[in-house]
Amino acid sequence: MDVPITYFLYLSSTIFTLGLVGFFLNRKNLIILLMSIELILLASNINFIAFSYFYDDLVGQIFVFFILTVSAAEAAIGLAIIVIFFRLKDSIHIDDINLLKG
Amino acid sequence: MVIISKNPIHSVLFLILCFFNAAVIFLFLEAEFLAMILLIIYVGAVAVLFLFVVMMLDIDIVLLRKNFLNYLPTGLFVGFLIFLELFLVIKKSTFINELSGRNLEENKELLTNTHALGEILYTDYFILFQLSGIILLIAMVGAILLTLRKREGVKRQNIYNQIFRK
Numbered sequence: 375m376d377v378p379i380t381y382f383l384y385l386s387s388t389i390f391t392l393g394l395v396g397f398f399l400n401r402k403n404l405i406i407l408l409m410s411i412e413l414i415l416l417a418s419n420i421n422f423i424a425f426s427y428f429y430d431d432l433v434g435q436i437f438v439f440f441i442l443t444v445s446a447a448e449a450a451i452g453l454a455i456i457v458i459f460f461r462l463k464d465s466i467h468i469d470d471i472n473l474l475k476g
Numbered sequence: 477m478v479i480i481s482k483n484p485i486h487s488v489l490f491l492i493l494c495f496f497n498a499a500v501i502f503l504f505l506e507a508e509f510l511a512m513i514l515l516i517i518y519v520g521a522v523a524v525l526f527l528f529v530v531m532m533l534d535i536d537i538v539l540l541r542k543n544f545l546n547y548l549p550t551g552l553f554v555g556f557l558i559f560l561e562l563f564l565v566i567k568k569s570t571f572i573n574e575l576s577g578r579n580l581e582e583n584k585e586l587l588t589n590t591h592a593l594g595e596i597l598y599t600d601y602f603i604l605f606q607l608s609g610i611i612l613l614i615a616m617v618g619a620i621l622l623t624l625r626k627r628e629g630v631k632r633q634n635i636y637n638q639i640f641r642k
Contacts, residue, residue, distance in 0.1 A: 384566060387566065389494075390558075391558055391562070394555055397551070398548075398555070399551050403484060405487075405529060405533075406484060406487055409491050412491065413491070416498055419498070419514075420498060420501060423507050424505060426507070432592055435507050435509075435589075435593055436596055438507075439513070440604060442517060443611060444611060446517055446522055446612070447612055447614070448615075450522075451619055451622075453525055453526070454622040454623050455622060456533070457533070457622075460533045
């Protein structure tokens with residue numbers, strides 16, 4: 375396959391930017407914020423896999439494996455926190471998260 | 477589409493589409509095991525978890541989109557800036573351009589991707605592998621502990637009474 379690596383890097387930087395813009399656009403919905411985090415992690419995974427292919431080195435794929443593990447754990451914990459927050463306040467607006475205000 | 481669709485359910489479905497496309501790209505890059513893992517874990521578990529939570533918490537969509545456009549200029553500006561920087565870095569970087577000119581010779585051993593990955597994972601990275609298992613365990617215990625609540629009128633098991641009953 376003779377696709378140069380820059381195409382994969384452009385793709386992953388596009389996905390990363392979309393995830394970042396998602397942070398700014400969805401200041402209201404906490405779940406979409408978590409999805410933006412997933413997008414950013416996906417972009418980093420595409421980067422790792424592309425470099426692992428072009429360097430012919432499998433350690434990059436090992437790293438992607440660990441990133442997948444950690445992001446799955448993070449998604450589970452984040453969704454649990456969202457659920458108990460919804461139970462507490464009946465909304466998931468970001469503006470309502472002010473319980474830690476001193 | 478993940479970030480701009482009005483309904484969070486559509487947003488989750490577009491996220492699933494995105495993961496499918498990423499899995500196909502992984503297949504192109506000869507990472508078959510990780511493509512399957514991405515499909516199983518993400519589409520099978522995480523995205524379904526998102527879908528459950530979105531449907532469980534029925535949030536008012538109209539209220540959520542009220543001042544949607546407040547942060548749009550800032551967001552687009554920052555996104556454009558970051559994208560421009562990444563684009564320039566990729567375009568100008570010398571070692572990436574050297575890498576893209578390289579031809580891969582066919583010297584792969586006759587191992588499947590899963591086999592080769594396992595041989596590295598269970599020898600060199602064994603401690604990290606076990607640590608990731610512990611992280612998953614902690615995440616599971618934490619999620620259960622966070623969402624468990626004591627309600628009135630629910631019959632619970634009392635282990636002490638059960639063992640020591642006459």
